[in-house]
Amino acid sequence: MDLRYSPEAEAYRTKVREFLAANLPADWQGLGALAGDGAEEWANNWRDVMAANGFLGITWPKEYGGQGLTKLEQVVLGEELAKHRVPQYRAVDTTNIKMLGNTLVKWGTEEQKRKYLPRILSGEDTWVQGYSEPEAGSDLASVHLKAELDGDEWVLNGQKIWTSRGMEGTAIFLLARTDNTVAKHRGITFLLCPIPTPGLEVRPIRTLTGVEEFCEVFLTDVRIPVANVVGPVNEGWKVANSLLGLERGEEAATNPIYFKAELDRVIQLARDKGRIDDPIIRDRLAWCHMKVEMMRFLGYRILTQVLRDGALGPEASISKLFWSEYHQVITDLAMELLGPEAMVREGRRPYKHYRTDEPGAANNSNSWIDVFLMNARSGTVYAGTSQIQRNILAENILGLPKEPQTNS
Amino acid sequence: MDNDTLDMLRTSLRHVLTEANTVPLAERLAELGWDDVVADDPVTALHTLFTLKGDTVSSADAIGPRLAAALADALGDPQLTTATIGLDSPFGPSALAADGSLIVDAVVFTPPATNPVVVLVDAVHLGVVSGNTLTCTALTTTDGNLAQYRLTGNVPAAQVQCIEGATASIAWNAMVTHGRWLIACELVGIAQHVIASAAQYTGERIQYGKPIGTFQALQHRIASAHVLVVGAARLTEFAGTSGDAWSALVAKTVAGQAAENACTQAQQCYGAIGFTWEHEFHHYLRRTYVLDRLLGDWRSLERQIGNELMTSRQVPKIGML
Amino acid sequence: MTSPVATPTADMFDSPSAYAAALQQFLSTDERAKPYIGYRPHSLEDSASHLTGLQALLFDSGWSRLGWPHSAGGLGGDPRFRAAMFQTLWNMDMPIPEPFTTLEILVPVLLVFAPHLSDALLPGLLRGDDTWAQAFSEPDAGSDLASLRTKMEPDGEGFRLTGQKVWSTFGHLSKRSVLLARSGGPGHKGLTMVLVDLDQPGIEVRPIRAEDGENHFSEIFLDNAWVPADRVIGTLGQGWAIAMYMLQWERGAWGWLQQGRFHQRLQQAVELGTPNPDFAQQLGHAYALSAALRLTTKQTVERLAREEQLGPEVSVDKLLLIDAELATWDAIRAYLGPRFEADDSLQWLRHEYLFSRAAPIYGGSQEIQRTLVAQRVLGMPRD
Numbered sequence A: 001m002d003l004r005y006s007p008e009a010e011a012y013r014t015k016v017r018e019f020l021a022a023n024l025p026a027d028w029q030g031l032g033a034l035a036g037d038g039a040e041e042w043a044n045n046w047r048d049v050m051a052a053n054g055f056l057g058i059t060w061p062k063e064y065g066g067q068g069l070t071k072l073e074q075v076v077l078g079e080e081l082a083k084h085r086v087p088q089y090r091a092v093d094t095t096n097i098k099m100l101g102n103t104l105v106k107w108g109t110e111e112q113k114r115k116y117l118p119r120i121l122s123g124e125d126t127w128v129q130g131y132s133e134p135e136a137g138s139d140l141a142s143v144h145l146k147a148e149l150d151g152d153e154w155v156l157n158g159q160k161i162w163t164s165r166g167m168e169g170t171a172i173f174l175l176a177r178t179d180n181t182v183a184k185h186r187g188i189t190f191l192l193c194p195i196p197t198p199g200l201e202v203r204p205i206r207t208l209t210g211v212e213e214f215c216e217v218f219l220t221d222v223r224i225p226v227a228n229v230v231g232p233v234n235e236g237w238k239v240a241n242s243l244l245g246l247e248r249g250e251e252a253a254t255n256p257i258y259f260k261a262e263l264d265r266v267i268q269l270a271r272d273k274g275r276i277d278d279p280i281i282r283d284r285l286a287w288c289h290m291k292v293e294m295m296r297f298l299g300y301r302i303l304t305q306v307l308r309d310g311a312l313g314p315e316a317s318i319s320k321l322f323w324s325e326y327h328q329v330i331t332d333l334a335m336e337l338l339g340p341e342a343m344v345r346e347g348r349r350p351y352k353h354y355r356t357d358e359p360g361a362a363n364n365s366n367s368w369i370d371v372f373l374m375n376a377r378s379g380t381v382y383a384g385t386s387q388i389q390r391n392i393l394a395e396n397i398l399g400l401p402k403e404p405q406t407n408s
Numbered sequence B: 001m002d003n004d005t006l007d008m009l010r011t012s013l014r015h016v017l018t019e020a021n022t023v024p025l026a027e028r029l030a031e032l033g034w035d036d037v038v039a040d041d042p043v044t045a046l047h048t049l050f051t052l053k054g055d056t057v058s059s060a061d062a063i064g065p066r067l068a069a070a071l072a073d074a075l076g077d078p079q080l081t082t083a084t085i086g087l088d089s090p091f092g093p094s095a096l097a098a099d100g101s102l103i104v105d106a107v108v109f110t111p112p113a114t115n116p117v118v119v120l121v122d123a124v125h126l127g128v129v130s131g132n133t134l135t136c137t138a139l140t141t142t143d144g145n146l147a148q149y150r151l152t153g154n155v156p157a158a159q160v161q162c163i164e165g166a167t168a169s170i171a172w173n174a175m176v177t178h179g180r181w182l183i184a185c186e187l188v189g190i191a192q193h194v195i196a197s198a199a200q201y202t203g204e205r206i207q208y209g210k211p212i213g214t215f216q217a218l219q220h221r222i223a224s225a226h227v228l229v230v231g232a233a234r235l236t237e238f239a240g241t242s243g244d245a246w247s248a249l250v251a252k253t254v255a256g257q258a259a260e261n262a263c264t265q266a267q268q269c270y271g272a273i274g275f276t277w278e279h280e281f282h283h284y285l286r287r288t289y290v291l292d293r294l295l296g297d298w299r300s301l302e303r304q305i306g307n308e309l310m311t312s313r314q315v316p317k318i319g320m321l
Numbered sequence C: 001m002t003s004p005v006a007t008p009t010a011d012m013f014d015s016p017s018a019y020a021a022a023l024q025q026f027l028s029t030d031e032r033a034k035p036y037i038g039y040r041p042h043s044l045e046d047s048a049s050h051l052t053g054l055q056a057l058l059f060d061s062g063w064s065r066l067g068w069p070h071s072a073g074g075l076g077g078d079p080r081f082r083a084a085m086f087q088t089l090w091n092m093d094m095p096i097p098e099p100f101t102t103l104e105i106l107v108p109v110l111l112v113f114a115p116h117l118s119d120a121l122l123p124g125l126l127r128g129d130d131t132w133a134q135a136f137s138e139p140d141a142g143s144d145l146a147s148l149r150t151k152m153e154p155d156g157e158g159f160r161l162t163g164q165k166v167w168s169t170f171g172h173l174s175k176r177s178v179l180l181a182r183s184g185g186p187g188h189k190g191l192t193m194v195l196v197d198l199d200q201p202g203i204e205v206r207p208i209r210a211e212d213g214e215n216h217f218s219e220i221f222l223d224n225a226w227v228p229a230d231r232v233i234g235t236l237g238q239g240w241a242i243a244m245y246m247l248q249w250e251r252g253a254w255g256w257l258q259q260g261r262f263h264q265r266l267q268q269a270v271e272l273g274t275p276n277p278d279f280a281q282q283l284g285h286a287y288a289l290s291a292a293l294r295l296t297t298k299q300t301v302e303r304l305a306r307e308e309q310l311g312p313e314v315s316v317d318k319l320l321l322i323d324a325e326l327a328t329w330d331a332i333r334a335y336l337g338p339r340f341e342a343d344d345s346l347q348w349l350r351h352e353y354l355f356s357r358a359a360p361i362y363g364g365s366q367e368i369q370r371t372l373v374a375q376r377v378l379g380m381p382r383d
C-alpha cells in the first residue's frame, strides 16, 4: 500500500481546488441543500460547467475530448469533488460517462471514439445500460435479446429491464445474443442503439418509493448498423466485464468520503433527537465509524492495486459487500433515530436512488425513508447481488469448491 | 370457536378486508354480526381479524375502535367506546398548560369528527376533549395506503376532562396492552404472508437453469426468517389468551422483529422486482415499518424488557404447561 | 395444598402445573434434596456421580416416574409431567442430571420399537443405575449420517459390530449405547439400530475433551463386538426410520428442557449483575427469544403428549433453540462483564458459555435444519 500521490497528482489537486473555488457558489452546502427539482437542475448545469472546463472524461485521450490524464488524477478529482460536496455530473452520467464512455475508450473503433466520446462529454448523447432482462438477472450471461445480421444491419428482438434512468436515455448499450450454438458466455455481443429508434419502446417502472427510476425497454425488429458493435462480435461478455475494473478505483477513494458525510448526518440526527448520550446509540454510531474507517483503508488498498497493476484483486467483491451491507445498517439506525417521525413523510426527497443522499441534505424524514427503502436496500441487489459476490469470493478468492448447482 | 366456524369467519373477513369499499370497516363488520362473534369468543375473533388484516395488507382502520373499546372498558366508561385515541405524534407531545388548558398533538387513523378524543399527557394524566375542538390534518405517510391524521389544538381548561392518577395509568396501559397484542397479530400476518410468497417466488424464478430457491443462500435466509415468525406467532397467541401486559409486550417485540426480518430476507430473494411499485411486496414492507412504530418499536421494547429484567431482578416465565 | 405424598400418581394432579407445584414443595422441604440446590459442578465426572443421587431420589420418591408408562418403570401420565419436572428443577436452581436428557430421546424409541426390552432395562435407566449413550456419528458420517459404515454382521444368535463411532455424549460414563450400524447395503435402507453393552472385550471407549476442558463425549471403537439378536431395536433395516422418529424428541422435547435452563441462567445473571442500560437491549433480546422458544416447545410437548406424529416442523424448535441459546449466553457474558471472565466461582458458567457454542452443531447442524425447514416446511425446491 502506497498512500502518497505523485507530485503531478498533487498539482492537479491544486488545479481542481482553484476551479472549485472559482465556480462554486460561496455558500455552497452540497446538492442536498437544494429543494425540489433544484438539485436536478443544478446537476444538469454543473456537468456542463465541468465539461466546459475539461473536468469530464479526464483520462480519455485528448483527441476525443478528454485530457489524457491518468487514473490517479481521476481519483484526485473524485476526492476533491466529494470533499467539496459537489457531484461530478448528473446521476445518469454514471452509465453514460463512467460505463459506456470508458468502455469505448478501451474497446471502441477509431470511428466510434471520434463519433461518440465528444458527444457524451458535451451531453448531446446520454447512454443508459441495457444488460438485465426479465429472465437474465444474476445469470446475465444467459441474455436472450436476439441480434441477427441482415445485410449491413443488426436486427434486434427481445426485452431489457431495470434500465436506470432509461427515460433520459438518447441511446442504450446492449448485451445481445448473437450465437446460441456456443457456451452462453461466448455468444454475446455488445451493441449500441440510439433512442428513439423504430421498434424500440421505453416504459418506465415505478420503484417502491413511487418514483420512475428504472425502465423496461422493448425491442421489436429494431435495426441498427452493423458498425454499432463494440469489441469483437461474440465477445461482448469480455467487453462488459472489463468495465467493472474501470469503475472501482475511483469509487474506492470517494465512497469513504460520502459515507463519512452520511455518518455525520446521522450523528447530527442523534443530537437533534436527544439520543446522543444513549449508550446503545453511541455504540452503534461508533460501530458505523469503524466501518467507514475500514472502508477507507480498504479503499487505499484497492486504489494502490488499481494504480499499480491496472487490475482488481479480491478486494472488489469485498468492497461491494462491505459498503452495501454497511449502508443497510446505518440507514436502519437513522430510521430508528427518527422514531415515530419515520411514519410520516416530510421535506425534500433525495436526488438519486442509489448510495447516500447528497451531502448537505437536511435530516428530514423523506431523505431517510427513501434512502433506507430504496438506495440502501437495493445496494445488495444491483451490480452483482451479495450472494453472487460471496460466491465469487468463496470460489475465486478463497478457493472453496464450486457450488455444484451453479456450474451451468 | 370450532374449526368450521373459524374457516367461514376467515372467508368472510378476507372478503371484507380485500373488497374495494368506501364504507368504514366497522359498518361492514357490523353486517357480518361481528359484535356477536367478538362477544362469543373475543380472542379468536380478534386474532383472526388482525392476522388476516396483516395477510391482506388491508388499510381499513380496525385498530382505532379496538383501542377505544379497551380504554372505555378499563375506565368503565361506555361513552368512550366511540372515542378516538390519540397516539404519539412525531411532532411533539401533548401537554397540560399551567392554566389547565390542553395542548394537543397526536396521531389517529380516522378523523374524530365530534367524537371524544383521548390523549396521554403523562403517566398519570389523560386528557379528554371533543374532536371538534381540534384541527385534523391528513399526513403523507410512509405507508401511503394507511391513512394517518395529526390532531392539534389548544383546548381551554373548561372543555377538557382530565382523568388522573392510577385510574389513568391503569386504563392507558390496558389500552396499550390490547393494542400491542392486536398489532402483533397483524405483524405476524404480514410476516407469514411475506415468507410464503417469497418461498413461492423462489420456486418459480429460474436463474442458471434452475429455480433460485434451490440455492442454500436463499433457503437459509427464508428458513431462519420463518423460525422467528413461528416464535412470534406462539407468543402472540399466548398474549391473546392471557391478556397480560408482559406477554403482549414480548409478543409485539418479537413480532416486529420477525416481520422486519422477513421483509429484509424476502426482498433480497426477490432481486430487482422487489423494488418495484407493481409487485405487491412493497406494501408489506412499508406497512411493517409503520406498524412496528405504533406503541413501541421492537428495539425500544427490547430495551424496555431488558431494563425490566435488570431492575426487578426477576425473569418471568411466559406460559405454564 | 397438597401435603407431601409418598408416591405421587398422575391422577392426583389436574394439570402438570399442579404437579410442578407439589414437586417444588417436596424439593424445598425434603432434606435429601438440599445438597442439589444451587449445586455447581467441579467437573463433568464429579457432577455425573453426584447427580446420580438426585436421579435416584426423584425416582424413589416417585416424582420422576410420572410421565412415563408403567412398562418403563413409570407411574403413568403424559410427557408434560416430565417437562414440568424439568421446569421445576430449573426453578429451584437444581441441575438436571445429564442422563435425563438421554432418556428423553432414547426411552420413547424403546417403548415403541423394542417393548420387549423395556421391563427389564428401562426402570434401571430411569433410576440412574445405568447410563446409556447414543452412538450414531462416525468420523466420516456426521451430517450425512446415512453414509455411516460401522458393520453389523450376523453371527449365531446375534450380530458382530466392527467400526468406529465418535462424539458419543457421555459414552465413557455409560454402560450401554444405542447404536446405528450397517446391516445391509448402502443408503439408509441398510441401517439397523441396536442396543449394545459397552463393557465387553470388543469395545474400547475413549473420552474426548471438549473446548471447555471437560470430557463431554467419546470415541467408541468396535472390533467384533457382540450384540444379541434381541437387542435389535425395531427390525433389520428399520434403523433410519427409527432415527427419524427419535428426532422429534431430540429436537422438540429437548428444546423445552433447554428453555428452562436459559430462563434460569438469565435469572442468575440479573441476580448477579448491576443494572446497566448498556446491556438492556441484549438482555431483552435474549429473553424474548427464550420466551419464544418456551412457547414454541410448549406446544411441541403438548403435541407429543397427545401422541401426534410430529413432522419436519420440529426443526423450527431446534433452530429457535440455537438462536436463543447463543443470544442468552452472549447477553449473560456481556452483562456480567469482567466478572464473567475472572470470577473463580463462575467457572461453571463459563463452561456453559463455551458449551453453548455447540448448539448449532449437535443434533443436526443449523445448516441442515435450515435446509429441512426451507424444503419440507416451506416447500422451497430441492435441487
Ligand SMILES: Cc1cc2nc3c(=O)[nH]c(=O)nc-3n(C[C@H](O)[C@H](O)[C@H](O)COP(=O)(O)OP(=O)(O)OC[C@H]3O[C@@H](n4cnc5c(N)ncnc54)[C@H](O)[C@@H]3O)c2cc1C
Residues within 6 Å of the ligand: A129, A130, A131, A132, A133, A134, A136, A137, A138, A139, A161, A162, A163, A164, A165, A214, A378, A381, A382, A383, A384, A385, A386, A387, A388, A391, A406, B205, B207, B208, B212, B215, B217, B218, B268, B269, B270, B271, B272, B273, B275
Ligand atoms: C436499483 C436498481 C437499478 C438497476 N439498474 C440497472 C441498469 O441500469 N441496467 C441493467 O441492465 N440492470 C440494472 N439493474 C438490474 C440488476 O443488475 C439486477 O437486479 C441484478 O443483476 C439481479 O438480478 P435480478 O434482479 O433478476 O435477481 P435474480 O437474479 O433473480 O436474483 C434473485 C435472488 O436470487 C439470488 N441468486 C441468484 N443466483 C444465485 C446463485 N447462483 N447463488 C445464490 N443466490 C443466487 C440473488 O442473489 C437474489 O437474492 C438494476 C437493479 C436495481 C435494483
Ligand SMILES: Cc1cc2nc3c(=O)[nH]c(=O)nc-3n(C[C@H](O)[C@H](O)[C@H](O)COP(=O)(O)OP(=O)(O)OC[C@H]3O[C@@H](n4cnc5c(N)ncnc54)[C@H](O)[C@@H]3O)c2cc1C
Residues within 6 Å of the ligand: C133, C134, C135, C136, C137, C139, C141, C142, C143, C144, C166, C167, C168, C169, C170, C216, C217, C358, C361, C362, C363, C364, C365, C366, C367, C368, C371
Ligand atoms: C456437543 C455435541 C454432542 C454430540 N453428541 C452426540 C451423540 O451423543 N451421539 C452422536 O452420535 N453424535 C453426537 N454428536 C455429533 C453430531 O451429531 C454431529 O457433530 C453433527 O451431526 C454434525 O456432524 P459433523 O460434526 O461430522 O460435521 P459435518 O457434517 O462435517 O459438518 C461440518 C459443517 O458442514 C455443514 N454441512 C454439512 N452438510 C451440509 C449440507 N448438506 N448443506 C450445508 N451445510 C452442510 C454443517 O452444517 C457444518 O457446519 C455431538 C456433537 C456435539 C457438538
